[in-house]
Amino acid sequence: MAEKNQKLNRRAFVGDALRVAGAVGIVGTTAALAVRKKPSGKLVWQLDPNKCIACGNCATYCVLDESAVKCVHSFAMCGYCDLCTGYFRPEPISLDSGAENQLCPTGAIRRAFIEDPYYEYTIDQQLCIGCGKCVKGCSAFGNGSLYLQVQQDRCKNCNECAIAAACPSQAFCRVPLENPYLLKTQEQQG
Numbered sequence: 001m002a003e004k005n006q007k008l009n010r011r012a013f014v015g016d017a018l019r020v021a022g023a024v025g026i027v028g029t030t031a032a033l034a035v036r037k038k039p040s041g042k043l044v045w046q047l048d049p050n051k052c053i054a055c056g057n058c059a060t061y062c063v064l065d066e067s068a069v070k071c072v073h074s075f076a077m078c079g080y081c082d083l084c085t086g087y088f089r090p091e092p093i094s095l096d097s098g099a100e101n102q103l104c105p106t107g108a109i110r111r112a113f114i115e116d117p118y119y120e121y122t123i124d125q126q127l128c129i130g131c132g133k134c135v136k137g138c139s140a141f142g143n144g145s146l147y148l149q150v151q152q153d154r155c156k157n158c159n160e161c162a163i164a165a166a167c168p169s170q171a172f173c174r175v176p177l178e179n180p181y182l183l184k185t186q187e188q189q190g
């Protein structure tokens, strides 16, 4: 069991490094380059996942037709659960990928078998609308590894962010362009 956990942790670590980098997107890459030059002093909007209560406003208040906020997944924090409460509706008919069992309204979460009894969950950001349903499910009963972030390659960086004004938990803040994501890590969980 210990060996299996080690294996999974190693896989999760490698996966996290690669896939969180994917979530960071174009601006993150640009920002990393900018760090090596000089800080711009420019600020962009981001939400603090530790303050977010997944109220649903991120999906509906953005000025864009499709919200700039989308779900990301910290693989290093994930329990790779068979019964994932971010993926399955409460009391699913069966633990399979049937649409009737899924919590996500757009089918944006892919469930893939790894090895008994572990499953990996990946977000298709093209399909994600930032509704936060999976975030709420994962936070309530799981490890909180699914969470929302403003995708900087989509965000218009409005002077006054409409979601920030509507956020009931004051989760939005301005962060430096050079470091525009507030990523959850295993360490933060203590």
Ligand code: SF4
Residues within 6 Å of the ligand: 070, 071, 103, 104, 105, 106, 107, 108, 109, 123, 127, 128, 129, 130, 131, 132, 133, 134, 135
């Ligand atoms: S449940 Fe909502 S936030 Fe989660 S992946 Fe699906 S669309 Fe995105």
Ligand code: SF4
Residues within 6 Å of the ligand: 045, 061, 062, 063, 064, 067, 068, 069, 150, 154, 155, 156, 157, 158, 160, 161, 162, 163, 164
């Ligand atoms: S700054 Fe504008 S585009 Fe970006 S998340 Fe807020 S409302 Fe949406």
Ligand code: SF4
Residues within 6 Å of the ligand: 047, 051, 052, 053, 054, 055, 056, 057, 058, 132, 148, 163, 166, 167, 168, 169, 170, 171, 172
């Ligand atoms: S509006 Fe605030 S609390 Fe609601 S989902 Fe967005 S960041 Fe989370």
